[in-house]
Structure formats: C-alpha cells, structure tokens
Amino acid sequence: MGSYSEYKTINLPWLTQIPTNWKLIRNKQFLQEKKIIVGNLSNQYTLLSLTLRGVIKRDLSEKKGKLPSSFDTYKIISPGDIVFCLFDMDETPRTVGLSEYDGMLTGAYTVFQVHDINPQFLYYYYLSLDNIKALKPLYTGLRKTIKIDTFLALKLPVPPRAEQDQIVRFLDWKVSEINRLIGIKKNQINGYREYEKKVINDKVLYGLQEAPLRESGNHWVGKIPTNWKIIKLGKFCSFQNGISESGNFFTSGTPFVGYSDVYKHLELPKYVKGVAKANEQQQEIFSVRKGDIFFTRTSESIEEIGMAAVCKHTIKDAVFSGFLIRCRPRMPLINEDYMKYYLQIPAVRNHFSSMMNIVIRASLGQNLLKQMPVVVPPLKEQKEIAEFLDAMHERFLRLITTNEEEISMLEELRSTLISDVVTGKIDVRNIHVPAYEHVDDMVADGGEGNDEEPRIPGEED
Known part of the structure; x- marks a missing residue:
C-alpha cells in the first residue's frame, strides 16, 4: 500500500492535507437529524445502546445496567442511521455508532439519516476521530458538548463515491482480520481464566494430593x-x-x-x-x-x-x-x-x-x-495449597498479560489503519479485496456486549 501521488492543503484542526481528488464538504450536506419519539409505543421497539462495540441490542432479561422508569422520550432509529453522543465527549468511551437495527435509543443522543455518502465511510471517519478525541476543539461548556449547528457546519474530507465504497470494502476486510486475531487472543485469555477457576475450586475443596x-x-x-x-x-x-x-x-x-x-x-x-x-x-x-x-x-x-x-x-x-x-x-x-x-x-x-x-x-x-x-484443612495444607495457587496464578498472569499487550497492539493497528485510510494517507483504490469472513467487534470481545452507556441527564443510570 502506498500514498496518493498528489495532496492539497486543508485547515481542519486534526488534518492538514487530503488527496487532490477529494473534497471538503459540510456534514449538513449528508446528515438530516431525526427526532421521532416512541412515546407510548416503546413496547413495540427493540432497546438499543451505543457502546464501545457500536450500536447493539440490549437484552433486558439479563438485567445488566440500569434503566429509566419510562422509555417514552426515546428516539426511533433505523438501519443505516448514524448516532452521535455530543456531550461528555472526553468521558464517553464511544461517541459514534452506525445502526444495523430498527429500534429505539435514548433521546439524549443525536440521530441522523445519512444520504449522498456511504454511511459506513462516514462512520469510519468519525470513529477515527473518536479514537483520539480529535473533536476536542469544538467542545463548549462544562459538559464538553458540541452544538448540533456547529457539528453540521463541520467539514469532512469526501472522496468520490466509488472510492468511498472501495475504502469501506478494504476496511471491512482488514478490520475483520484484526478482529479475528483479537478474538483468538481474548478466547485464550478466557480459557486461562476458566482453567484457573477450575484448579482453584479443585485444590481448595480437595487438596493437592488424592x-x-x-x-x-x-x-x-x-x-x-x-x-x-x-x-x-x-x-x-x-x-x-x-x-x-x-x-x-x-x-x-x-x-x-x-x-x-x-x-x-x-x-x-x-x-x-x-x-x-x-x-x-x-x-x-x-x-x-x-x-x-x-x-x-x-x-x-x-x-x-x-x-x-x-x-x-x-x-x-x-x-x-x-x-x-x-x-x-x-x-x-x-x-x-x-x-x-x-x-x-x-x-x-x-x-x-x-x-x-x-x-x-x-x-x-x-x-x-x-x-x-x-x-x-490443616493449616500446613492450607499454606501448601495457597503457595501452589499463587505460583499458578503468576504463570497465568504472565500469559494473560502477554495476550493483553498483543491485543493492545492489534487495537492500535486497527485504529491507525482506519485513520490512515479514511484521511487519504494510504491509497487503497487498486487493492483487491478477497472473499473473507466478516468478524465484528462483538465477536472479537466474546459477544458480551456489556459496555456501559454514558451518563444521561434525567435518566437513571
């Protein structure tokens, strides 16, 4: 992969040049705010959440997290809509998500319909900014909020549509590869932890010897x-x-x-x-x-x-x-x-x-x-069991730490790759994208989907 042959200078706070065939266009050309409220029909909609893994379905039967007493003020959201949390932006782990689902989302978020641009390209671009909290120059007030008018007036770099589609195909492929590797590492960590739990249970209840x-x-x-x-x-x-x-x-x-x-x-x-x-x-x-x-x-x-x-x-x-x-x-x-x-x-x-x-x-x-x-057990056996388990824990801790460090490197690679491609530092126009198995963040994280949402004013959380 190489860079583009020619670039032009721009003046975004987080980006100083883009390929010459790209344009700078304001968000309002592509985004139309949606304010449709579910009202008393909330029981007809799936509850969604914006998390580190994107927009996910909430399983209410698991009783994870805290919920408001009423969903009447929640907003309706459809597949292809993009969601932004435009407040508490430094403290919120993820402030952007692209929905794959019909459902409802807290009314504190800003929901947009997307038109005249590949929604996934738009999502990847704002994800790359969110990863480094690049929108910080736009914050106002103690809650570090971006006003909607300010956000809609913001310019973003836009390649031709065919190029947007190729960027999305390329990133979907490469991000899936990285997610697959992350998933392998996380499964190894889960395996170590489960095995350690089993050994602890066996040794604490039955001792070191038969x-x-x-x-x-x-x-x-x-x-x-x-x-x-x-x-x-x-x-x-x-x-x-x-x-x-x-x-x-x-x-x-x-x-x-x-x-x-x-x-x-x-x-x-x-x-x-x-x-x-x-x-x-x-x-x-x-x-x-x-x-x-x-x-x-x-x-x-x-x-x-x-x-x-x-x-x-x-x-x-x-x-x-x-x-x-x-x-x-x-x-x-x-x-x-x-x-x-x-x-x-x-x-x-x-x-x-x-x-x-x-x-x-x-x-x-x-x-x-x-x-x-x-x-x-007798005190002597207790001491022997504890020493055995301490030594085992240290071994597993080293293995887990190594895997966690490798996961951090893969996550950094993923963030850097997304940023470099959606800002035109890397030219992927002529790269062949083979058939591949899609792997999303939720699979890479073991499918838990239990990230916390940001604190929403006026809601129980």
Missing part, C-alpha cells in the same frame, strides 16, 4: 477429604459493618477501604478526601488489620454481593466503608492466603445466592455471613 473423601454435610460443598473440617464463619470470626464516608468521621488522607476496592479486587486501601477526623474509639471499631476479610454488603445486583478481599497488611489509622462488612478471625484456624482463594469458589457464591433476600435490593447481613460454611 485423599479419601467424606460427605461434608453441606450440599453446596459436597465431599471433602476425611481429615478436613467444615466450620461456620461465625464460629471463629467477629463482624463489624462499616461506616459511611459522609459521616464526618475521617480526615483528608485517611486510608479507607471502599466498595470498589473489594468488588474489583483493587489494592487496599484508597484514601478519603475532605472529611473530618475519627476519634480513637471510632478508629478502633472501624480499623483495618492484617487478615481481615471484607465482604460487599449491599447492591442492586446479586452478582456483586458477597464479593470478598483479604487484607494482607495492618493499615495504620485505616477505616472501611458502610457498604462492607469486616470479618475478623478470632483464632488462627485459617491461613489468609488460603482464604483468599476459598472465597472465589462457586460454593461460596451458591451459598449467598440461595440464602439471600433479593426481593427489593440484594443485601448481605452478618447473620447470613455467620452461617457461611468454610472448608478448613
């Missing part, structure tokens, strides 16, 4: 080695609910274990800003010590409840969130590294899912935690 088994007496756990015990958490731990950040108990810079630290298994702790200092009694009640176990206590989603993290160090003057329960062992029955892995196994999740009241809002209380069955 041993005679007996019924544990708990149907979520099943059989365990004959010399192991099952002890309820409440038999050897004390419990304490956390305290609200807004309770004026902390001083700026106070170490603080929060909900996201535990749920996302982040490094403990973070630091609270701009709140008052705790007195000595409060500091002791809500303290954080080596071996403490923190459970997430309340959420709208059962998947987030009962996630746990073990604190590896005593943290001087630290306190913890009211969204957590601290579990503090009173006797040395459990190795903290073994416990870290035990809390990840399906039996623990099954225990919470089966026992928790989730009629209105999922909530984990101390009484339920006290009944949680803990498989307790």
Whole structure:
C-alpha cells in the first residue's frame, strides 16, 4: 500500500492535507437529524445502546445496567442511521455508532439519516476521530458538548463515491482480520481464566494430593477429604459493618477501604478526601488489620454481593466503608492466603445466592455471613495449597498479560489503519479485496456486549 501521488492543503484542526481528488464538504450536506419519539409505543421497539462495540441490542432479561422508569422520550432509529453522543465527549468511551437495527435509543443522543455518502465511510471517519478525541476543539461548556449547528457546519474530507465504497470494502476486510486475531487472543485469555477457576475450586475443596473423601454435610460443598473440617464463619470470626464516608468521621488522607476496592479486587486501601477526623474509639471499631476479610454488603445486583478481599497488611489509622462488612478471625484456624482463594469458589457464591433476600435490593447481613460454611484443612495444607495457587496464578498472569499487550497492539493497528485510510494517507483504490469472513467487534470481545452507556441527564443510570 502506498500514498496518493498528489495532496492539497486543508485547515481542519486534526488534518492538514487530503488527496487532490477529494473534497471538503459540510456534514449538513449528508446528515438530516431525526427526532421521532416512541412515546407510548416503546413496547413495540427493540432497546438499543451505543457502546464501545457500536450500536447493539440490549437484552433486558439479563438485567445488566440500569434503566429509566419510562422509555417514552426515546428516539426511533433505523438501519443505516448514524448516532452521535455530543456531550461528555472526553468521558464517553464511544461517541459514534452506525445502526444495523430498527429500534429505539435514548433521546439524549443525536440521530441522523445519512444520504449522498456511504454511511459506513462516514462512520469510519468519525470513529477515527473518536479514537483520539480529535473533536476536542469544538467542545463548549462544562459538559464538553458540541452544538448540533456547529457539528453540521463541520467539514469532512469526501472522496468520490466509488472510492468511498472501495475504502469501506478494504476496511471491512482488514478490520475483520484484526478482529479475528483479537478474538483468538481474548478466547485464550478466557480459557486461562476458566482453567484457573477450575484448579482453584479443585485444590481448595480437595487438596493437592488424592485423599479419601467424606460427605461434608453441606450440599453446596459436597465431599471433602476425611481429615478436613467444615466450620461456620461465625464460629471463629467477629463482624463489624462499616461506616459511611459522609459521616464526618475521617480526615483528608485517611486510608479507607471502599466498595470498589473489594468488588474489583483493587489494592487496599484508597484514601478519603475532605472529611473530618475519627476519634480513637471510632478508629478502633472501624480499623483495618492484617487478615481481615471484607465482604460487599449491599447492591442492586446479586452478582456483586458477597464479593470478598483479604487484607494482607495492618493499615495504620485505616477505616472501611458502610457498604462492607469486616470479618475478623478470632483464632488462627485459617491461613489468609488460603482464604483468599476459598472465597472465589462457586460454593461460596451458591451459598449467598440461595440464602439471600433479593426481593427489593440484594443485601448481605452478618447473620447470613455467620452461617457461611468454610472448608478448613490443616493449616500446613492450607499454606501448601495457597503457595501452589499463587505460583499458578503468576504463570497465568504472565500469559494473560502477554495476550493483553498483543491485543493492545492489534487495537492500535486497527485504529491507525482506519485513520490512515479514511484521511487519504494510504491509497487503497487498486487493492483487491478477497472473499473473507466478516468478524465484528462483538465477536472479537466474546459477544458480551456489556459496555456501559454514558451518563444521561434525567435518566437513571
């Protein structure tokens, strides 16, 4: 692939030259805003979302994400329409999407019908700008908004229609190839993670060596080695609910274990800003010590409840969130590294899912935690299991990190290729596009489709 033989100078903030046979034409020549609202007919339309993977269908049965109380203000969208999120543009992961579906989309977005230009070419061009947030010079106000009139007056480089079509064919081909490679890498990562979960479950419940088994007496756990015990958490731990950040108990810079630290298994702790200092009694009640176990206590989603993290160090003057329960062992029955892995196994999740009241809002209380069955091998075996799993985790972490780095390089290659082709840095007019299998972003990402939408004013999110 080479460049064009001749270029001409232009004055876009993100682009200084284009091929001489291309034109600069304003968006308003190709875009007509659509403002059709679904009203009380929302039950007749498929709910769509603008995500990192483009415009996707939302599966309401999965109950992922939060939804408004009414869809009456949502806009109707059709295949070939292009969608822009023209606010919070720096913070929004994806601000442009081309719809393949009939459906409805939040009324906060701007929807356009496209005419007299290849819609996919237009999408690729604005995707290339979105990847580097190139539209920043057009932002106004605290919410970094682009006014619709300003956007429609913006010029874009436009090749002849036959050339647009060839650019789209070429990019569809090459992007599919890159997506396929990304998909392979992500499948490898998923395979490593699933295998690691299986090994953790097997070693935590059955040990490193084959041993005679007996019924544990708990149907979520099943059989365990004959010399192991099952002890309820409440038999050897004390419990304490956390305290609200807004309770004026902390001083700026106070170490603080929060909900996201535990749920996302982040490094403990973070630091609270701009709140008052705790007195000595409060500091002791809500303290954080080596071996403490923190459970997430309340959420709208059962998947987030009962996630746990073990604190590896005593943290001087630290306190913890009211969204957590601290579990503090009173006797040395459990190795903290073994416990870290035990809390990840399906039996623990099954225990919470089966026992928790989730009629209105999922909530984990101390009484339920006290009944949680803990498989307790001899301490020597616990240490050996934890060391084995630590070593295995390090091996898988290296493999996953390598794949993630390769994915990042492929994603960068994809972004650069799109940008170079739609801005005329690369001439693809005479490149033969062979037959190929189309692979989109959703397949490359394992088909999850769970990207979050940007925060929409006036909607629950």
